[in-house]
Amino acid sequence: MAMEITQFLLAAQSADARVRTEAEASLRQFQEQNLPLFLLSLSFELENNDKPAESRRLAGILLKNSLDAKDSARKDHLVKQWFAIDVALKSQIKELLLRTLGSSALEARHTSAQVIAKVASIEIPQKQWPELVGSLLNNMTQQGSPAHLKQSTLETLGYVCEEISHHDLVQNEVNSVLTAVVQGMNQSENTAEVRLAATKALLNALDFSQTNFENEMERNYIMKMVCETACSKEAEIRQAAFECLVSIASTYYEVLEQYMPTLFELTSNAVKGDEESVALQAIEFWSSICDEEIDRQEYDSPDSGDSSPSHSCFIEKALPHLVQMLLETLLKQEEDQDHDDDVWNISMAGGTCLGLVARTVGDSIVPLVMPFVEKNISSPDWRSREAATYAFGSILEGPTIDKLAPMVAAGLEFLLNATKDGNNHVRDTTAWTLSRIFEFLHSPDSGFSVISPENLPRIVSVLLESIKDVPNVAEKVCGAIYNLAQGYEDSGANSSLLSPYLTEIITHLLAAAERTDGAESKLRGAAYETLNEVVRCSNLSEASSIIAHLLPAIMKKLAETMDLPIISTDDREKQAELQASLCGVLQVIIQKLSGREDTKPIIMQNADDIMRLFLRVFGCHSSSVHEEAMLAIGALAYATGAEFVKYMPELFKYLQMGLQNFEEYQVCSITVGVIGDICRALDEKILPFCDQIMGLLIQNLQSGALHRSVKPPMFSCFGDIALAIGAHFERYVAPAVQIMQGAAQVCAQMDTLDEELMDYANQLRRSIFEAYSGILQGFKDTKAELMMPYAQHLLQFVELVSKDPLRDESVTKAAVAAMGDLADVVGENTKQLFNNFTFFGEFLNECLESEDEDLKVTARWTQGMIARLMHSS
């Protein structure tokens, strides 16, 4: 029997901390001691219309949190708990939840709809709540069902559709759900609240409706209802209908042809005259069509033949009208849209869509846009000038260089002058357009650039003048410099045209980063990122002394961050952010200078001081390891080599912290990579730290809480450690290989239809082979026999992988290498095994015929190792 818990629920929201804590503790105790009863009591609370809104609200939240969690390990735990509850009691809870859908309190209905969807997500795939769909549909069809019950029922149906896969229902149920939802949209029969709920439910049910969309009659009916709804009186319902159209544009692109005339009319009316929230969705419809067509163009490889998805050229067919419509939106700018990152308005959406249209159709957009540009670019009205500049900038990606080059060459000087325009927006968009020009029309390496030795001095001087402009403009100028530098990245070994300006550019970027008026914009970050690119792309033989001077300047700045006054958490975050930028610059400098033997000593001479700074950065943040500092340390380890060992005593605790940081899995992943760098730098000298590192790695790999993306780097790291410490890996080999075998097993059972999962499977398999290779080569000549017990399993794994058509080249390479390592290292003892595994001959032949030269080399080597084995007596 349910308990009366209203008082606790109210007290848990009390302003008095003592009362609150006590009530929370009581609730937690109840939950731990008797979860079924706790959930039942919460359901009663939620259902009871006599209870205060506040206690019902908390009851709903607690119910949801007992069924779902973001963390996947926690979620698994909750699901297990739910399954363990007595069936009769669960029926009672579900009954209460369904009854709440008819409550007069909107909030309780809404919460109940969400909780029902959570229960459904657990039970429906297990066929444990077969009557749910029936009882919801009953709410819709029963004579005299009140509107508010229909509204919450539709909401529930939408959420349920979102939570489960349509494979969990039989087609009949899908049909009934869809019928109920679409009927709910019917204007003549339903109130506005029901129609809104139905339209939103349809949005969630669209993925469900594949079979129905394949049937022309059903499809026509659904499309008719959506289009009618898009003309509803209520703006909110129109918006929901357009959201459905956006989703249909990408999900059912193939079948849209017959509806396009109607859809074009609907969307252009909305863009021209409807409220902004609706107009934004209408533009998004066209952006989604562009996304689809660009995708189809990119994946349309000629050899894939018939299987390539259809391309209906909707954008091309609508082009003149579409472009006209989008150009008009450009003139509807808001006064200060460039200052506020949260703004999203019709001119921004229209401009973005115009850029996508250019990428979709290429050259044919140019003659449609250029008259608009020419007409407006010199207008006295800033809106016209800005719109013209934006239009010009947005068509720079897509059309061919041949088409764009003459226009851009002719317009470049105008744009350079426009950096002095009286209007902030115009200058912002001008700087952005310049950065697009340098991005798409400046690649001297591939043979074309609008920049020549003649106009480069002028361009640099304009950029360095403009970087002093207001922060939002300066940020765009940073982008322009970024792209300018990038173009010169591969400009030949001898000389870079940018070298003479390097000192000046760096000085201005540092000044921009120092500015205090840029606090709200992203100027500082942009300035440092640009500095990184300038360093990365510089010609080292010409720039080495400049970069050598930059190094102490950045070190000094990083040292200064330690003295920033820290009062609030906000201060702490700002400090961490600045340190991230500066560690990033240091990382780039370290990598650049250590890339060549004659500049490497500069890093060696400063290594102690740099390392001391990184350790201080770690010291500033007790709760987590600073990601960027860790990344930079990897570069430093590579540069210093074996000498890095002197930093290990102090660094080690941060490496351990990084490895244990499950929540920020990126940090964990980077730390694992850095340990690999350190292994290669230290070789055997890493040994004293290996017990702890291996302990943590093994523990992590066994934990369900670790983000899966970190697992492959961890296996690779096994290999790095083994290669570094050689025979000493003996004591880890049993537990390590056991986990590797377990993971290999998991790979074999993965769902091959899930593309993302296959990507992961490939990474995982590659890393397991890398681990085998490292261990085998590490044991060579000393402990080779230790791997004999695992040889059979390794070959089985290689065989399994060799038979998988979905493996990628890097997996193949790693598999072939590991097989060769086995033959090379363990030698004669594996001869019999290789005789039993006949697959390898065919597998090697396949690799030898590959286009990938690296793979060929590896396969050839492996072939040699196995041949040597076979010919031995």
Place this chain on the structure above:
Amino acid sequence: MAPHEIRRPFKRRPISDQQKRRELSLLRQTQHRSDAQQRARNLASSVISLQSSSPDVDPEILSEAVPELDEGTESESSNFDVRQASRLRGPEARKWFARQLMLPEWMIDVPDNLSQDWYVLARPAGKRCFVVSSDGTTVSRVRNGSILHHFPSALPGGARKKGASGPANSYSILDCIFHESDQTYYVIDMVCWRGYSLYECTAEFRFFWMQSKLAETGACDPPSFYHKFRFSAVPFYNCDQSGLHSAYTGSLPYVKDGLLFYNKHAHYHTGNTPLVLIWKDESCSQYVIDTDNNGEVPNQQHIVLELQEEGKLVTSDDPPVPFSCLNADFVKQSGLSSGSLIRFAIGDGGLKCVDGRFEKADLQYTGVSNRARAFADSYSKIMFQYMARHSPLKVEDLASTISHENQQDKPPEVEMSD
């Protein structure tokens, strides 16, 4: 249940620099991991076998120069790598290195499937040599094993630069021709690269590797303080009509000395091999017919043969082709001994062949060969020289062989039945 987000990036770069740094770091780590594993693998496969029992090498000098070698195993073949070999001094070093080059036979008839299975390249005029970069220095040795240059280079491990810390075992061996006038080493083959042995790789692969790896190091850059000579990979072509034409007539930065033909499937085979061929005529070489010490073409063809036991005179081929015999008294009188290299002129009787094989020669003794020579002439060289003087193999013969092959390659017409 979240509202559908339709905001798109506006006036922004789609990727953050931090993400780029992360990806670059990952890329670097992956590269270094694969390098490290590759190095571990190569320690085994790159050693070059040397018969330590070979009578040419004095075991005393060998054991002194290479303390790691166990003197007790002299009857066994032991592994011996180029870094150890580089410590050899004097004649042993010369002999050792002299045996490491792959030597082309001279083309005395046209091989089958030229257009399918062979590459052609224009041989630069100059000294054929073996370039080894290792332990911070680079040494080039000409065919007889003696040192041509000892210099710093941008090859892997080829210069002792401050702070250099490459892997100690990283060495590279290139097969080159040193071209005097532009002081350039033209690379015609690659034998080892960064410790990775290419001996067991096909020419097809070695050539690919050579073209792609050489440029990476900066070895093709102009000379500088740490890079005394420029290296350059010789362009090669499939030996079809156009390839042959390009190699034969194409303009190149170097003076040509004949054409080299490489069988694509052949491994790097030290010593003479019929899978690499040299061919010359007057228009692609200044040195078709051998000259004497004064650079003039002598009236008679001169050849060098090796004296064996019982006075047998043989070529440098393996197995040696016997050419003639010296009588024992003459040998004794002239102070010759087994192994001596002896120079002869071919008299008016010429070379007599039966069914394309040599049968008998009219040889006139001229004396002991120049000390700088390490080898006798090969059979194919003697024959080519002889043909060059009498009935040369012409470029037209090569071209017509290729066009004949192509006609044969055309698929037979097949009648389709319904």
